[in-house]
Amino acid sequence: MLSIKNLHAAVEGKEILRGLDLEVKAGEVHAIMGPNGSGKSTLAHVLAGREGYEITGGSVTYAGEDLVRLAPEERAQAGVFLAFQYPVELPGVNNSVFLRTALNAIRKARGEPELDAVSFLRRMREKLALVDMREDLLKRSVNAGFSGGEKKRNEIFQMALLEPRLAILDETDSGLDIDALRIVAGGVNALRSPERAMILVTHYQRLLDYIEPDFVHVLAGGRLVRSGDRTLALELEEKGYGWLTGEAA
Amino acid sequence: MSAATALTDAAARYRRLIDAELAERRDEGPEWLCALRREAASRFTAVGLPTSRDEAWRYTPLQGLLDRAITGTGVDAGEPGWVDVGELLLQQTRVCRLTFIDGRFAPHLSQLIPLGAGSRAGSLREALREGPRDRLPAVEEPDAFAAMNTALFEDGAHVHIAAEQHVPVAIELLFIASDRADTMHHPRNRLMLDAGASATVIERYAGLGDSQHFTNAVTDVTLGPGARLVHLRVQEDGAAASHLGSVRVRQEGDSRYDGFVASVGGAWSRCEHRVEFTAPGARFAIDGLYLAGDHQLVDHHLDIRHAVPGCASRENFKGLLHGAGRAVFDGRIVVEKDAQKTDAALNNANLLLSRNAEVDTKPQLEIWADDVKCSHGAAVGQLDPTQLFYLRARGIPEEQAREMLCLGFAQEVLDACPVAELRARLEARVMARVGASC
Numbered sequence: 001m002l003s004i005k006n007l008h009a010a011v012e013g014k015e016i017l018r019g020l021d022l023e024v025k026a027g028e029v030h031a032i033m034g035p036n037g038s039g040k041s042t043l044a045h046v047l048a049g050r051e052g053y054e055i056t057g058g059s060v061t062y063a064g065e066d067l068v069r070l071a072p073e074e075r076a077q078a079g080v081f082l083a084f085q086y087p088v089e090l091p092g093v094n095n096s097v098f099l100r101t102a103l104n105a106i107r108k109a110r111g112e113p114e115l116d117a118v119s120f121l122r123r124m125r126e127k128l129a130l131v132d133m134r135e136d137l138l139k140r141s142v143n144a145g146f147s148g149g150e151k152k153r154n155e156i157f158q159m160a161l162l163e164p165r166l167a168i169l170d171e172t173d174s175g176l177d178i179d180a181l182r183i184v185a186g187g188v189n190a191l192r193s194p195e196r197a198m199i200l201v202t203h204y205q206r207l208l209d210y211i212e213p214d215f216v217h218v219l220a221g222g223r224l225v226r227s228g229d230r231t232l233a234l235e236l237e238e239k240g241y242g243w244l245t246g247e248a249a
Numbered sequence: 250m251s252a253a254t255a256l257t258d259a260a261a262r263y264r265r266l267i268d269a270e271l272a273e274r275r276d277e278g279p280e281w282l283c284a285l286r287r288e289a290a291s292r293f294t295a296v297g298l299p300t301s302r303d304e305a306w307r308y309t310p311l312q313g314l315l316d317r318a319i320t321g322t323g324v325d326a327g328e329p330g331w332v333d334v335g336e337l338l339l340q341q342t343r344v345c346r347l348t349f350i351d352g353r354f355a356p357h358l359s360q361l362i363p364l365g366a367g368s369r370a371g372s373l374r375e376a377l378r379e380g381p382r383d384r385l386p387a388v389e390e391p392d393a394f395a396a397m398n399t400a401l402f403e404d405g406a407h408v409h410i411a412a413e414q415h416v417p418v419a420i421e422l423l424f425i426a427s428d429r430a431d432t433m434h435h436p437r438n439r440l441m442l443d444a445g446a447s448a449t450v451i452e453r454y455a456g457l458g459d460s461q462h463f464t465n466a467v468t469d470v471t472l473g474p475g476a477r478l479v480h481l482r483v484q485e486d487g488a489a490a491s492h493l494g495s496v497r498v499r500q501e502g503d504s505r506y507d508g509f510v511a512s513v514g515g516a517w518s519r520c521e522h523r524v525e526f527t528a529p530g531a532r533f534a535i536d537g538l539y540l541a542g543d544h545q546l547v548d549h550h551l552d553i554r555h556a557v558p559g560c561a562s563r564e565n566f567k568g569l570l571h572g573a574g575r576a577v578f579d580g581r582i583v584v585e586k587d588a589q590k591t592d593a594a595l596n597n598a599n600l601l602l603s604r605n606a607e608v609d610t611k612p613q614l615e616i617w618a619d620d621v622k623c624s625h626g627a628a629v630g631q632l633d634p635t636q637l638f639y640l641r642a643r644g645i646p647e648e649q650a651r652e653m654l655c656l657g658f659a660q661e662v663l664d665a666c667p668v669a670e671l672r673a674r675l676e677a678r679v680m681a682r683v684g685a686s687c
Contacts, residue, residue: 051638075642077644088639103644
């Protein structure tokens with residue numbers, strides 16, 4: 001589904017990713033771990049198409065297409081979803097209007113009919129239960145005045161609603177207490193399916209206690225320096241990143 | 250020709266117009282009113298047209314307005330009918346409507362509803378013909394345009410709500426400029442709420458065509474003790490119009506004024522609010538939205554005077570500018586020495602959608618008392634790329650994402666508009682305007 005080959009990317013002229021390779025197949029869950037500043041969030045943003053992240057080499061192929069050439073909205077319409085580390089507040093933009101606009105934009109791109117208000121509401125209610133989110137949050141402005149936990153839940157709720165094929169979760173566990181983490185992880189687990197791939201970007205092993213990855217990769221110095229199964233995460237928990245980042249340098 | 254000569258020239262030209270109009274209307278109305286009009290004409294010349302040296306006019310060039318060949322008030326042409334104004338009417342809101350065409354009351358386009366014992370909403374001209382002169386407040390006109398309005402006003406609304414009466418429907422004052430070119434109109438409104446009364450008044454200005462008319466409106470508001478007025482003022486004039494509107498509010502103790510202003514039309518427009526409190530406990534609040542694009546200048550001017558203790562004022566204006574649009578915001582709150590426990594907050598935020606858009610914003614606080622709570626702020630910014638990316642990352646095309654953010658910016662102010670149908674109209678306006686420029 002996703003094939004990243006020798007990816008180089010720079011932010012403000014500074015090269016952050018230096019030859020990253022990654023293969024992700026449908027149904028797989030990959031965890032990408034690494035110390036601060038290793039390029040984890042850069043990878044997430046590059047995949048979503050954020051402006052200012054310049055690709056200086058290599059290729060990213062998604063579902064047989066050159067992902068790099070697509071605008072952010074085209075990537076989303078093609079089924080790529082980024083759960084933001086810092087979900088953005090949109091004062092004055094009503095949450096349910098936002099969700100309906102997004103869902104219908106994606107449906108339209110897929111050649112599906114737009115959802116009317118009633119079926120949209122039914123679908124929203126169904127997905128709200130998944131992340132234990134209160135319905136009144138839908139009447140408010142997007143993320144404005146939401147607590148940290150509510151914002152992260154809103155991300156997973158959007159993911160449930162938009163049903164992406166490739167979900168990238170950027171530090172979804174950061175800033176969550178244990179109860180919120182359980183709810184968020186429960187939502188993510190419910191969305192695992194043979195057709196859907198996920199990339200979890202995380203600093204801590206903690207998240208992986210709740211969402212079991214098929215593969216764990218360590219990102220250091222802009223490259224994946226080690227890959228393995230989930231036992232690698234446990235090893236990192238025990239030893240820290242030092243023994244691997246040393247190798248990269 | 251120098252700017253000063255042009256100004257003297259324009260003042261002389263306007264004075265000739267005023268004199269000609271007054272001569273023509275010699276026999277209209279009671280003698281005291283004719284005398285008042287003549288006094289106002291002299292006052293117009295004595296005060297003189299504002300120049301860029303006047304602080305209140307510093308960023309608002311008058312040139313475009315003064316260069317126009319205004320020929321008169323333009324009476325007696327074919328009157329528009331329902332068909333012509335249909336698009337402007339509120340369909341779902343029950344209103345008591347007074348319609349004015351080119352400043353003149355048009356009973357055939359109005360819809361008067363009895364308001365209750367002792368209350369009245371009708372033509373000011375009729376009210377003055379039959380009633381006492383206090384139906385016009387005795388004020389020495391502070392500036393030339395207000396003086397010109399007093400000298401020349403054709404008509405306007407006279408709304409008087411008797412003590413403790415609560416008007417259940419909104420009173421709509423609809424001012425429509427016909428498509429006759431180069432005319433000027435001077436609507437004059439008088440809104441009086443006696444003690445404990447409450448009402449909603451919608452004041453709207455619209456044009457039927459793209460004529461270059463000049464509207465010079467004055468609205469005097471007096472709120473008795475404990476009275477409450479919800480006052481909406483919406484200017485959606487034609488693209489070539491000039492519009493000057495002045496709202497003068499005088500509030501007695503414990504009265505409330507809740508205002509909403511939207512200025513979205515016209516080539517040159519300016520809206521002024523002057524507020525005075527006469528006793529403690531009064532509260533003035535206003536939310537405002539303005540749009541300006543190519544060939545548009547929009548100006549808002551607030552002058553809030555706290556002279557007595559324990560009053561509150563809150564002003565929140567937002568501007569959306571695109572193309573080569575220009576805006577001016579000049580808000581001034583004065584808290585005098587005796588006005589202890591004043592609570593005042595003044596805010597202005599502007600969103601610039603193009604490099605050629607320009608805004609001059611000047612919120613000012615002048616505080617002479619020492620026990621007050623006052624704040625003011627101004628912001629000028631562009632669309633936030635992070636917000637834009639967030640929307641696009643959810644599949645929303647860039648242009649639509651921009652529109653959503655612009656509407657979101659305006660929404661906070663639009664939400665303050667208590668008439669749903671008017672709010673929806675304005676939302677559509679915002680979308681159409683930013684849609685064309687995003």
